[in-house]
Amino acid sequence: MRVMQPKRxxxxxxxxxxxxxxxxxxxxxxxxxxxxxxCLYCVDAPCIKACPxxxxxxxFIRKIGTGNLxxxxxxxxxxxxxxxxxxxxCPVEVLCxxxxxxxxxxxxxxxxxxxxxxxxxxxLAKTPDLFQAxxxxxxxxxxxxxxxxxxxxxxxxxxEGHTCIIYERxxxxxxxxxxxxAPYKLKSPEALKELEWVxxxxxxxxxxxxxxxxxxxxxxxxxxxxxxxSHDAVFLGLGLGADSKLGVPGEEGDGVLGATHLIERIKTxxxxxxxxxxxxxxxxxxxxxxxxxxxLALLGVEVDMVYRRSEKEMGGYVHELDGAxxxxxxxxxxxxxxxxxxxxxxxxxxxxATTRDGKTVxxxxxxxxxxxxxxxxxxxxxxxxxxxxxxxxLDSRGRVKVDAATHRTGNAKVWSxxxxxxxxxxxxxxxxxxxxxxxDIQRHLAGA
Amino acid sequence: xADLEIDFCGVRSPNPFWLASAPPTNTGDQVMRAFDAGWGxxxxxxxxxxxxxxxxxxxxxxxxxxxxxxxxxxxxxxDRPLEVNLREMREVKRRYPKHTLIASLMVETKxxxxxxxxxxxxxxxxxxxxxxxxxxxxxxxxxGSAVGAEPKVLEEISRWAMEFAQVPVIVKLTPNVGDILExxxxxxxxxxxxxxxxxxVKSLMGVDLDxxxxxxxxxxxxxxxxxxxxxxxxxxxxxxSQLSRHPQCGKLAISGIGGISNWKDAxxxxxxxxxxxxxxxxxxxxxxxxxxxxxxxxxxxxxxKGMKSVMELxxxxxxxxxxxxxxxxxxxxxxxxxxxxxxxxxxxxxACMDGSHQCIHVPGRTEExxxxxxxxxxxxxxPNRVVTAKAGTPxxxxxxxxxxxxxxxNLCQLVCPVPDCITMEEVPSxxxxxxxxxxxxxxxxxxxxxxxxxxxxxxxxx
Numbered sequence: 059m060r061v062m063q064p065k066r067x068x069x070x071x072x073x074x075x076x077x078x079x080x081x082x083x084x085x086x087x088x089x090x091x092x093x094x095x096x097c098l099y100c101v102d103a104p105c106i107k108a109c110p111x112x113x114x115x116x117x118f119i120r121k122i123g124t125g126n127l128x129x130x131x132x133x134x135x136x137x138x139x140x141x142x143x144x145x146x147x148c149p150v151e152v153l154c155x156x157x158x159x160x161x162x163x164x165x166x167x168x169x170x171x172x173x174x175x176x177x178x179x180x181x182l183a184k185t186p187d188l189f190q191a192x193x194x195x196x197x198x199x200x201x202x203x204x205x206x207x208x209x210x211x212x213x214x215x216x217x218e219g220h221t222c223i224i225y226e227r228x229x230x231x232x233x234x235x236x237x238x239x240a241p242y243k244l245k246s247p248e249a250l251k252e253l254e255w256v257x258x259x260x261x262x263x264x265x266x267x268x269x270x271x272x273x274x275x276x277x278x279x280x281x282x283x284x285x286x287x288s289h290d291a292v293f294l295g296l297g298l299g300a301d302s303k304l305g306v307p308g309e310e311g312d313g314v315l316g317a318t319h320l321i322e323r324i325k326t327x328x329x330x331x332x333x334x335x336x337x338x339x340x341x342x343x344x345x346x347x348x349x350x351x352x353x354l355a356l357l358g359v360e361v362d363m364v365y366r367r368s369e370k371e372m373g374g375y376v377h378e379l380d381g382a383x384x385x386x387x388x389x390x391x392x393x394x395x396x397x398x399x400x401x402x403x404x405x406x407x408x409x410x411a412t413t414r415d416g417k418t419v420x421x422x423x424x425x426x427x428x429x430x431x432x433x434x435x436x437x438x439x440x441x442x443x444x445x446x447x448x449x450x451x452l453d454s455r456g457r458v459k460v461d462a463a464t465h466r467t468g469n470a471k472v473w474s475x476x477x478x479x480x481x482x483x484x485x486x487x488x489x490x491x492x493x494x495x496x497x498d499i500q501r502h503l504a505g506a
Numbered sequence: 507x508a509d510l511e512i513d514f515c516g517v518r519s520p521n522p523f524w525l526a527s528a529p530p531t532n533t534g535d536q537v538m539r540a541f542d543a544g545w546g547x548x549x550x551x552x553x554x555x556x557x558x559x560x561x562x563x564x565x566x567x568x569x570x571x572x573x574x575x576x577x578x579x580x581x582x583x584x585d586r587p588l589e590v591n592l593r594e595m596r597e598v599k600r601r602y603p604k605h606t607l608i609a610s611l612m613v614e615t616k617x618x619x620x621x622x623x624x625x626x627x628x629x630x631x632x633x634x635x636x637x638x639x640x641x642x643x644x645x646x647x648x649x650g651s652a653v654g655a656e657p658k659v660l661e662e663i664s665r666w667a668m669e670f671a672q673v674p675v676i677v678k679l680t681p682n683v684g685d686i687l688e689x690x691x692x693x694x695x696x697x698x699x700x701x702x703x704x705x706x707v708k709s710l711m712g713v714d715l716d717x718x719x720x721x722x723x724x725x726x727x728x729x730x731x732x733x734x735x736x737x738x739x740x741x742x743x744x745x746x747s748q749l750s751r752h753p754q755c756g757k758l759a760i761s762g763i764g765g766i767s768n769w770k771d772a773x774x775x776x777x778x779x780x781x782x783x784x785x786x787x788x789x790x791x792x793x794x795x796x797x798x799x800x801x802x803x804x805x806x807x808x809x810x811k812g813m814k815s816v817m818e819l820x821x822x823x824x825x826x827x828x829x830x831x832x833x834x835x836x837x838x839x840x841x842x843x844x845x846x847x848x849x850x851x852x853x854x855x856x857a858c859m860d861g862s863h864q865c866i867h868v869p870g871r872t873e874e875x876x877x878x879x880x881x882x883x884x885x886x887x888x889p890n891r892v893v894t895a896k897a898g899t900p901x902x903x904x905x906x907x908x909x910x911x912x913x914x915x916n917l918c919q920l921v922c923p924v925p926d927c928i929t930m931e932e933v934p935s936x937x938x939x940x941x942x943x944x945x946x947x948x949x950x951x952x953x954x955x956x957x958x959x960x961x962x963x964x965x966x967x968x
Contacts, residue, residue, distance in 0.1 A: 095570040098923050101852035102868075102903075123570075159849040163897055163924070 067231065067250040072328035075241035078356060081381070082146070082172050082243075090176040094123035097168050100159055105170060108157035110490035111138035115154055115170055122177055131181035132188050134174055139213040140206055142182065142252040143235050144486045145174035146244040149345075151377040153486070182255055191260035192219035197503050200225065200289040202270050202443060205233020207476025207488035208295030209256050214496040216260025220503070223289070225280060226266045230326060233297050234477070235485060237322040240349040242356065246325045272446035282446045286471055291499045294447070294458060294467070295488070296478035299438030304341060308398030309433075313405030317342070317350040317434035324353060335359055335429045339408050341395055342434030343372040350432050352382040361387045362426065366394040366413045394418050398431055405431055440478055447472050457481050465495035473499055508808030509815040510546075510801060514781050515674035515699045515759045517632045519606040521546035522776065522816050523800050526763055526784035527610035527635065527678075530794070532584065534594030538601065543794035544801055547606030549702075549784060550595060552583035552637045553622060554612040554649075559585050565711030565722035565731065576737035577787045578709045580722060580729055582643045583612055588622075592629050599630035608676070612637040612649050616666050623670040634671055636664065638689070639680040639705020642731045651705065654680035657692035664696030676761060679703040679745075681738075686745045690755040701749060702761035702784065704742045706732025735787035739765030743778055747827050750779025756824075768796070769803030776816060777823040831946070836937035839914030839930045841866075841907045847927040848904040850895040854918035854928060855905040865911035866918060868903050883911050897924070909933075 085093065097119040105115040114133055121130035134141035150156070150171040158167035181188065197220045201208040204226040212222040230236055236249035257264065267278055274281040285292055301316025303309060317340070323330050332338075336359065340351040343365035351363045363382070365372060368391045372379065379389065390410070396418060397409040408431060412422035439456030449469030451459045458474045460467050465475050475491030477483065510521040524547035525531050525540055532551045540548055559581055567576040584591055599607050609626035611634060613619055626634060638660055640650030653659050660677070667675045677693040679686065681704040693701060708730050711721040720728035742764020749755040762780030766772055767788035775783050788796055804816070813819050843854065843866075858866035864881050873884050885908040895904050907918075919928040945951040952964055 092571050098851045098853060100850075101856040104850070159851050162895070163849045 066254065069230070069246055069250070069326060070328040073246070073326060074324045074330045074357065075245050075326075078241040078245070078353070080242060082169075082175075084179055085172050085176040090122055090173060091125075093169055093173055094119045096160075097123070098159060104157040104159065105154040105168075108153045109137075110153075110484075110486045111144075111493065113137040113141070113154075113174075118177060119168065119170070119173055122173055127177055128181050128185055128188070130177035134178055135188060138486065138489050139210050139256060140235075140252065140485060140489050141174060142178045142255075143206070143239075143244055143249055144489065145171050145178055146248070147235075147239050148484060148486050149375050149377070152375055182252075186255055186258065189217055189259060191217050194221070194261065195219040195503070197221065197290045198223065198288070199291045199293060199499065200285050201293045201295060202285070203227075203233060203295040203297055203476075203478075204231035204253075204264065204266075205295050205297045205476055205488065206235050206485045207297075207478075207492045208233070208293060209235070209253055210489040210492040211293050211295065211475065211496050211499075212262050213256040213259050214492065215499065216256075216262050218496075218500060219260070220290075221261040222263065224262065224264045225268045225270055225285075226264065227269050229266050231264055231266060233295070234318075237325055238318055239325075240321070240353055241325060242352075270443050270446070282448075286447070286469075290471075290503060292447070292469075292472045293492075293495060293499070294444060294450070294472060294474035294478060295476045295492070296440040296443055296458070296474070298477045298482055299440045301433050302436040302438060304395060304433060304435060306395055306397055308400050308405070309431075311400065311403060311405075313400075313429065314398060314431045314433065317346045317432050318437060320432055321346075321350055321353065324357075332357055332359060332430070337362070337428045338430040338432060339364055339395070339426065339428045340432045340434055342436075343367065343374055344434065344436070345374045345378060347434035348374040348378040348382050348387075350434055351387045352378070352385060354430075354432070355382065355386040359430070362390050362428070363387055364390045364393045364395065364408075364410065366392065366416045368392055395431070396423060399425065405429060437482065444474075444478065450474075455481060463494070464498035465491055466498055508805050508813060510805060510808075512546075512781055512816050514606070514761070515633065515676075517606060517674060518604075519546045519782060520604060521801055522772065522780075522782040522804075523797050524548060524606065524608070524761065524782050524784045525789060526786040527552050527608075527637065528786040528790070529581065530786060530789045532586075534598050537594075537598050537607075540789075540794045540797075541598075541602045541605045544797040545605075545794065547608060547632075547782065548598075549608040549610050549635050550584075550591065550631075552610040552612045552640070553588060553591055553626060554583045555618075556587055557582040557585055557643075560724045562722045562724065567711060567735075567737065574735055574787065574791050576709075576711075576733055577735040577790065578706070578711050578722070578731040578733045580642050580724075580731040583637070583640070588625070592625055595626075595629035595631060606633065607631045608633040608635050610635045610637050610678070612640065612644060614647075614649060619663065619666045620670050623667060627672055631673065633674050633676055633700070634667065635676040635678050635702060636667055637678050637705075638663075639678045639703070640732065641680055641682050641706055641708045642729065651680035651682050651708075654678075654689055654705070655683050657688045660689050661692040661696045664693055664698050668697050674699050674759075676700040676702050676759075678705055678763075680705045681741060681745050681764075682708050686748050687752055687755065690749045690752060694754045694758070698758065700759040700761065701755065702763055703749070704738070704745050704764045706734045707738055707741065709733035734765065735791075736765045736767055739771060743774065746775065746780065747778045747824065750821060751824050751827060769800045769807065772800060773804060773807055773819065774823075776819050777821070778827070779821045779824050781816075781820060829943075831943040832941050834939045834941060835945075836935045836940055838933050838935040839916075840909045840912045840933050841914065841916075841918050842929050842931050843905060843907060843918075844927050844929070845904045846896050847924050848895045849897050849924055849927075850903060851923060852903070852905060853921045853923065857917050857921045862915050862917045863911060863913050865908040865913070866905045867908060868905050870903060883908065885910065 099116045103116045118130040118133040154170045155167040161167040201224045204224050232249050236246045269279050338354050338359045340363045351361045355361045392413045393410045394413045395408045396411045399407040407425045407427040409423045411418035444458050450467045458479050473495040475495050476488035512522045527549040531548045537548045563581045565578045566574045569575040609631040638654035644650035645652040677698045759781045761782045762775030763784040766783050766785050772783045855866045922928045
C-alpha cells in the first residue's frame with residue numbers, strides 16, 4: 059500500500075496580499091458564543107435551503123453555543139468539505155444570512171459565515187482527524203484542474219476509499235481558491251492549508267505542471283485517451299480561461315491587465331508594487347470587477363470602476379459594491395472605454411463614451427487620466443481541454459454540458475462541475491456540483 | 507402621584523425598596539450611597555461574631571446571552587469587627603433618620619442574642635431581622651438555615667428575641683424546608699410580628715469539567731452555596747404566598763425577597779402579600795442606580811391602576827391563588843398565530859409537535875405528509891390564508907393552529923420569539939363553570955380508562 063505523504067505548499071514571502079487585513083476576522087470564543095446564542099434554531103430553516111450545499115446551519119450554530127466545536131465542524135464539513143474557505147468567501151448576504159428570519163424581520167441576521175469559520179478553523183487546527191476514509195477500493199479517479207470543484211470531489215472520493223489523481227496545469231494548486239479570492243476574505247496560504255487538510259483525508263495525489271491535451275507531445279503533458287484508459291472515472295474541474303479583452307485601440311501593451319491575472323499576482327508574486335500608479339480604471343460590473351477595484355483601493359490607488367450600464371443592472375453584489383465604496387472605489391455608470399491613450403508607450407488615460415442601453419453614444423467621449431487599466435469583463439472558456447474528451451459537449455456559451463441530476467457529461471466515464479459548467483459562480487456552487495457528481499460516480503463505480 | 511411610603515410593623519419607610527442583607531450593605535459608605543440613590547431601607551450585612559471568608563465566593567448561571575440569571579454565594583456573615591459595623595450603623599441612622607435601617611443578626615447562645623440585640627438597638631436600628639436562612643457555612647455551625655429548618659429551635663430563639671428586643675423583629679426564613687408553613691407557624695407562636703423570605707436556596711452552580719470540581723471553586727474543592735437572582739423569583743413568590751394566604755401567618759408583615767430586579771417584580775411580590783421588598787442580586791449586577799426606575803415605575807403603575815398607596819396594592823392577587831382543585835375545568839383558551847407578524851421560524855410548530863399536543867400544522871402539506879410528520883389528527887378545515895410570512899423570509903410558511911385540538915397550553919406562545927405574534931384567546935366552551943372539587947362533591951370525579959383496581963374500588967364504593 060502506498061501512503062501519500064502530506065504535502066506542504068509554500069508561497070514566497072513579500073506578497074502584496076499579506077498587507078491586507080481580514081474584513082471578517084476569526085471570532086474569539088466570547089464573540090462566537092454570543093453570536094451563536096442569538097440564533098433562534100429555526101425548524102426547517104430557510105438558511106439551510108439557501109445554502110447550495112444544504113449545511114444544517116442551526117444545528118452547527120447550536121453546537122457552537124454549547125461548546126461542541128468539533129461536532130459543529132463535523133456538521134459543516136459533512137455537508138461541505140470546503141467549509142473553511144466557504145465560510146470566508148461565501149456571499150452570505152445573498153445566501154444563508156440573506157434568508158435568515160432576522161433579515162426579513164428587519165433585524166441583524168446571524169453572522170453565519172463567521173460562525174462557520176470559527177468552528178472549522180479552530181477544529182481543524184486542533185483535531186483535524188474528523189473523518190476516517192473507508193478501506194481502499196482500488197478504484198482510480200482522475201481530476202483535471204485543482205480548483206474548488208476538483209478538490210471537493212477528490213476529498214469526498216478519497217473518503218470513500220478511492221485513489222484520486224489531480225492534474226494541475228499551474229505550479230500552485232487550488233485554482234481560484236488559492237489564486238483568485240480577494241485577500242481581505244481569504245489569503246492563499248489559508249486556501250492551501252485547507253487543501254492540505256483535504257489531501258490528508260485519503261489517497262489523493264497531486265501532479266502539478268501537467269497539461270491535459272488531446273495528444274501528449276512530451277513530458278508535462280498527458281493525453282485524454284490515456285487519462286480515460288488508466289482511470290475508472292474522470293472529473294473535469296476546469297474553471298475558466300484567461301480574462302476577456304475589450305478590443306479597443308491601445309489595449310495591447312503594458313499598463314493593461316486582466317482582473318484575475320492581476321489578483322493572482324497580488325496573491326502570489328513577491329515584491330509586486332504598483333509604483334507609478336496613482337489612478338486606475340476597472341472595466342466591468344461583476345464581482346470580479348468589484349474585487350479588483352476594492353483591492354486596488356485598499357492598496358492606495360484611486361479607482362474608477364466603469365460599467366456600461368447602470369448600477370441597478372450590475373452583476374456584482376450590492377454588499378460588495380457598498381464595501382468597495384466605503385474603501386474609496388468610485389462607480390462610473392453608463393460609460394464604456396473606446397480607446398486607451400498612450401504616451402511613449404505608457405497608458406496615460408482612457409477615452410470614455412457615454413452609453414445608452416449599453417451601447418456607446420457617438421460624440422460623448424471624454425478623457426480620463428489613469429496609469430493602469432484593469433479588464434474585468436469576463437473570462438474566456440477553457441474549451442480546449444473539454445473538447446479533447448470524446449463525447450464531452452459544450453453549450454453555445456462554451457460551458458461543459460452535463461446532466462443536472464448527475465453532472466455526468468456526454469462521455470459515460472467523465473463528470474464535470476464548477477465554473478466550467480456553471481459559467482462562473484461561487485465556491486459553494488462548485489462544492490454542491492461536486493457532491494452531485496461524486497454521488498453519481500459512486501453509483502457508477504458500484505456497478506449500478 | 508401615588509404614595510410609596512409604607513408602614514412596616516409601625517415603622518414608616520420612604521418606599522418599599524430595601525436592600526437585603528448582603529454584600530451591597532456591607533459598609534456605612536455603601537448604605538449611604540444606596541440611600542442617596544433612593545433606596546428606602548437597608549438590612550445590614552448580618553452581624554455576629556466575625557468570621558473568615560474564602561476565595562472565590564460567587565458562582566453565576568447565564569442563560570443564552572443574558573448573564574446572571576442566577577447567582578450563588580458561599581460568603582458568610584460580616585467579616586468586619588462588630589464595633590466597626592455598629593459605629594457605621596449609628597452614623598448612617600444619624601445622617602438618614604427617615605430611612606429604614608434594619609440590623610440582621612446571627613449568633614448562637616441566649617446570652618449572645620441578648621448582647622447583640624442590645625448593641626444593634628443602640629445604633630438606632632428601626633427593625634431587627636433574625637437570619638434563620640443562610641444555607642451555607644453558618645448552618646454547619648448550627649446557625650442560619652439550621653435554625654430556619656427546625657421549627658422548635660426557631661420558635662425558641664424567636665422567643666428570646668421577643669423578650670430582649672424593643673423594636674419590631676423580623677424572622678428571615680429559609681426556602682430549604684419541606685413545608686414553609688412549619689417555620690412560619692413557629693414564628694407566629696413566638697409572637698413575631700414580621701417575616702422576610704426567601705433567603706437563598708441551597709445550590710451547586712455547576713462543575714468545572716476539566717478539574718472535576720463543582721463551582722464556585724475554592725482550590726480543589728467547592729461547597730453548596732445560596733442561590734438567588736431572577737431564577738428563584740417564582741420559587742420565592744410561591745413560598746411567600748403560602749404564608750400570606752395562611753390565616754395566622756398572613757396577618758404578619760412580610761418583606762418579600764427573591765430575584766426582584768425591577769418595579770414589576772416588586773409589584774408582584776406586593777400583590778401577593780409583601781409590604782416591603784428586599785433586593786440584592788440585581789444591585790450586585792447593576793448597582794444601586796436601578797432603584798430610580800423601581801420608584802418611578804411602581805408609582806406610575808399605582809397611578810394607572812388608580813391606587814393611592816402601596817398598601818392598596820398589597821395582597822390584591824392573594825385570593826386568586828388557589829388549589830388546583832378549585833380551577834375551572836370548563837375554561838378554554840386557543841392559540842392564534844398572527845400571520846402578519848410571524849417570521850416563519852416554526853419554533854411553535856416543533857414545540858407543539860414534540861412538547862405538546864401536535865395541533866400546530868404547517869400548511870401546504872398533503873394529509874399523507876402531515877401523518878408522516880407525526881400528526882395523528884388532521885384538521886377538517888385547513889384555513890384559507892397566506893402561507894408566506896409577511897414579516898419574515900419570503901417563502902417561509904406560517905403555521906396554523908387546529909383549534910379543535912388545541913388544549914390552550916401556552917407553550918407555542920412561550921417559545922415564539924416575536925412579541926404579540928401568538929396570542930391565547932378565550933373561546934366559550936359552552937359548559938358551565940366546574941372545578942375538580944365540584945366533581946368530588948358531586949361524585950363525578952372519575953375519569954374512565956385507568957387501572958382495573960381503581961375501577962373495581964370505585965364500583966364497590968358506589
